Amino acid sequence: MSTLGFVMLCHTALHRAAQVARHWAERDCPVVIHVDKSVGRERYDEFRKDLADLENVRFCKRHRCEWGTWSLVEASQTASEMILREFPGVRHVYLASGSCLPLRPVDDLRAYLSARPNTDFIESVTIRDVDWTVGGLNEERFQFRFPFSWKRNRHFFDRYVELQRKVGFRRRIPEGIVPHLGSQWWCLTRQTLSAILEDPRRRELERYFKLVWIPDESYYQTLARNYARNIESRSLTLSKFDFQGKPHVFYDDHLHLLRRSDCFIARKIWPKATRLYATFLSADHTGERMAEPAPGKIDRVFSKALERRTRGRSGLYMHSRFPNEGWENGRTAAPYSMFHGFNDLFDDFEGWLSRRLGTTVHGNLFAPQKARFAGGGDVYAGCLSADPKLRDYNPEAFLKNLIWNTRGERQVFMFGPQDTQQHGAFMANDANAQISVITGAWAVRLFSANRNFADIRAEAARLQRREAKFIETLRERGARADIRIWTLAEFIEDPMENLQGILDAMEGAPLQRLTEAPRMRDLRGFPQFLQSLKNQGMNPFVVGDFPQEGYGPPMQTGDGSRPYLVQ
Amino acid sequence: MKAARRYALRLERRKYLVRAWRKSRSLLPVADRTDAIRPKDILCFCTLRNERVRLKYFLSYYRDRGVSHFFFVDNDSDDGTREYLAQQPDCSVWTTDASYKRARFGMDWINRLLRLYGHGHWCLTVDPDEFLVYPFSDTRPIPALTDWLGASSIKSFGTMLLDMYPKGAITAQPYAEGQNPFEIACWFDSGNYTIERNWTYGNLWIQGGPRARAFFKDLPARAPALNKIPLVKWHRSYAYASSTHMLLPRGLNLVYDEWGGEKTSGVLLHAKFLDIFTEKAAEELERRQHYAASAEYRAYHDGLNENPDFWTRWSEKYINWRQLEILGLMSKGNWA
Structure with missing residues (x-):
């Protein structure tokens, strides 16, 4: 019986999600899939039909999901409840998205988790110590209310934040809650996950988190702190964000980089990255060694990209870098x-x-x-x-x-x-x-x-x-x-x-x-x-004051060609 | 910007759209395959005249990089261009014998087609001698770029036109149909460009390169503009204002970062200077259908008669996009 189960949140590129779900399911990992309700009936049915032959793939009740809102947490709750209920053997639940791709064989991951049966892998940092987000809304995301959609009602979103700042509005944070943030892709033990879902105060906590900004980065991350026995504050999913807070995408040319990262699962993969999908989902793809994930190399690539985008190359003026005066980071390239x-x-x-x-x-x-x-x-x-x-x-x-x-x-x-x-x-x-x-x-x-x-x-x-x-x-x-x-x-x-x-x-x-x-x-x-x-x-x-009389250049000799020597 | 100024630009944009409609009445459809266009297709738009020999490579270059459908406006070709294009399964072709110059150098026709067919698509507007190079263009197709741009809420992609030239006289190596033109014209100037800001439209105005060096020494201000914004997630209210150098609304022209960073950008390799060019220059000079009373072509013609050789010992030989990136002629920005 499998001890590792996946919860997948899908909304686009369903054919790729199906491929990955099949990969896991065929390797004896139950998968519960949540499909965004905005996906049309027809595409959804086709997707289900695609996976109909796999008895350990289930589809849960659908919610309409929108980035940055509670709906994403709701989706993962529904799917998690289902996987805990229907697959009692599952010890670790892994939350993944439809654009995730396993980089190492499932057996590797399973062995890794079996060796750490009581560990929860969830990135969870306190907002007091670490600035998580880019540009503002760090502590405020827990103190303000965010009823307006950032994607659809940016104007109201911004005005409402301003207003709350101006009047000094603060929400009451429920008792016993210390806000934590982290990547929304986690891998939790049955014990921790069920404790969160069966919390007697769940309704109360939900009411609070529903109006927090981007609750999928804080709901589990905060509550896991209350229940977990052993938290490893990192995500097993390799997922990098750029300066706009948007995930970096992996393409075919990242193949070697991904291979060497030794990470278990990567996000997000470009749906048309045929070579990546073919390589990592192929049956004969085996891990080379039992290594710890080392995303360092990939980190460097992306932090370089960030530097390029925000600071650029000093002294370069070109069609996509033409700094205003004073913003050149060096007016010229070199001394x-x-x-x-x-x-x-x-x-x-x-x-x-x-x-x-x-x-x-x-x-x-x-x-x-x-x-x-x-x-x-x-x-x-x-x-x-x-x-x-x-x-x-x-x-x-x-x-x-x-x-x-x-x-x-x-x-x-x-x-x-x-x-x-x-x-x-x-x-x-x-x-x-x-x-x-x-x-x-x-x-x-x-x-x-x-x-x-x-x-x-x-x-x-x-x-x-x-x-x-x-x-x-x-x-x-x-x-x-x-x-x-x-x-x-x-x-x-x-x-x-x-x-x-x-x-x-x-x-x-x-x-x-x-x-x-x-x-x-x-x-x-x-x-x-x-x-x-x-x-x-x-x-x-x-x-200047040039001597008028008797001027003879001190270093000059008769023919002017003899070298002048210092001491 | 003042409201009055904004309103003036709005009127100007409307004017282009009306003008496009008016000028497009001279377009006759030759092959209309627009039914085959699917929602996420990348579309390519192109005006041309007598470019038969370039087409084979042009089409294969952009097909390989993920362009799904081509729109051509043929300006009265007599070398079989129209017939060749009409046979291609992914090309829609219109023809006209109206004045290229009076259609604002073809932009009115293209604006019309963009409005009719480009809405909601990423549209690439290029000449048959312009070849788009972008970061990772050797491993990722154009849809990878446009998906990423879309996810970053970017609507337009800036490039610089990079004039490529052969070593030796441009007539020395004949170009054969289907050949990669950069096997011949593989040299370029890496660092002699000047940039100014056009505050009205918000775009950059870039000049320089071999043409400025060889033909416009006495009148550098007349040297051709090299800034181009060929790739745009089109909306039916957009319009190209002057060639693909700038668009309206002006926000689309902001393809550069003003605060020290680098935005993702590309290069349009310009395969103009091949042996077929001398003939073309003579013909275009006669037709007087080009910008600023064909001053450019007159300069070429005079220059070319003296058997020009753009090559210098400081010319760079083209290798790949990474080389252009290192030289600072394009940037990956934060696309990694």
Whole structure:
């Protein structure tokens, strides 16, 4: 005589439910099936006929079921009463749904339960300690009344909850009841289940639970605490919920994952997952070993999915992820560095930096002529075009794309006041940006340019204005980038120390001290140049207080090519 | 949104529906097999002209993925397209010689068919050179996706049109009927797209890719839109507003997450750039039936005459949907 019986609640995909019921019944497990009353007469009869040859399959009185309401508990009560009454040998009753699928042979489950004859497997946690539900209605589900259907009357449901919150309504919880919650799929012993169903206070308790929100997750879970001798607070049914509280569905491609989970029964299976049904219901499917269920792997898959849906991938902008400002979880995908003015002051700064860091270093990505990618190509990672019009159509997107396309490789690029400036504010607010600025460095380039002085003066005024605006952006409150700003005069007082500071702050940059200096441009005559600008009425204030007399660059030697050594 | 604005959009939607009815009077039924449609069937809607050589693969691709019935509007083909489709057991075909352009590039016709036959079904509206790729598309059919979307109370599924191209001149490898076009056009641009929000309709406006790179350098704003919402649980009150880029009511356009998360989304692989395209571009340029005075086709024509090669050393070779997911061109969202 069988010691394990199943109660099945079915409402859709009846042909699959029939397959599973047959599987259990043929393996000597009585099955009592509750079919939702909303299923039409014709389909119901067909379903019954389908299983008519099995004498240990029974159908109980039908209730009209609706998600989140008492009707589901009612259905399981009716079916449970029937199975306890008609199959006196049954020791454990397993509540399953029509979309459940056994993953291990019934004998495995039976042996597992026989070894634990007085254990009730029902997930049951107190609401005080664990937040069970997603977003609200945790304790309130026991304290408020829920007469309106969440599915059909969402508006009234929400308004009524609000109202109860506002007036501070609290229901009286019946004496001796400590509310517990848990998965609605349980496996209870005859003793516990019959105690719940034959409780002398059943009418009273029902009156209370009828107006609790989602009673099928709390009725048995709460009452089992009063009667069970030994509760294992977990469900034997593998059932995962997503962030909307909707069960995850298993498909054919989950076959290996399900196999390795060693769980007894899984829910919910997509009705057209032919391969899953064929594999797990086949007669020769045997369990490999007597293992404890280990849903950990599946948990990981689903928690990753949850993370994807709620937090997404930092720095990704695409057609199903376009965060509002402030909701990006990182404006760009990875840290990057921008050097403003450095290649005006130093010859071949990119080359030097690239050797130091051991990575590619771009030139001025936002140069007006074209994006100067490392290597000088017309396209770069992700087929990003160097074309200035395409880039300037949306410079922010250009930067976001570059950082996304080169994930895993730190991007370093040059910048200056002559470049496109639109993305300045975006960078200043990006915690991934490391921005190092030498203000007034553009004057060095103008100083060595072969141009008429009137032109130079006009250009200087233009660049200074642009630079001042950029600096203003960087100094704005709320700028989240790692920002360093020097005037030219400040910077050249101790260039090596300043460069070292920047590199030290770069994650993953080599740790040794700088030994080889970048070659600074020859600044002889530069103070006079600045003075001439001033004399023409253009004060290059961003350069800082540049020494007027006797200036000789401290690290500069006659030919300017000898490396500068630190100690 | 202001009530006045909402009302204006409502009127606009009504206008599309009336317009669809008016324009659909030019449709002549060629084969009507709509009796065979069952309640939960996935339906596919398509306007085309002279696409005979593409059809065999198109039909088999979507049949394999669980599309049950196809609706075609044939715009005056003369290459046997109509006759071929009329013989297919799961296709219903209409034909018209009216102006494609004046039917809002075929959308009026499709809106009408959607309203008449799409109500209550998941409807896929694609061109014959667009192939839907979605998460797990190698192991799960479209009904798995739509069942899941339905259970999640999601009514529309967003995609991006991903232009695929061959390596070398597009005329170099001829396309044979029935062949998987992505055996030839298997390369794509992975990360040069720009996105803006269209606040009126609530959709995203995506541009970029090889077409922008090769043909629209001087006028990036004119580059074709790549955002598409091809798969919708249709209701008779819905209407596509502009190609399948956006719909009304505007809630259907919200296929993206605004709070940092990723919604489940797919990609429409675009098999436009095959050898058959050059011919088509020349013809379409002559007919002037395409968007913005066929500017796109003019650009193609000019570009193609210079024997274009979209391929660069940074192009990605297509492998499968997982690759697209890793590259950030689509997302599993919370479908696992």
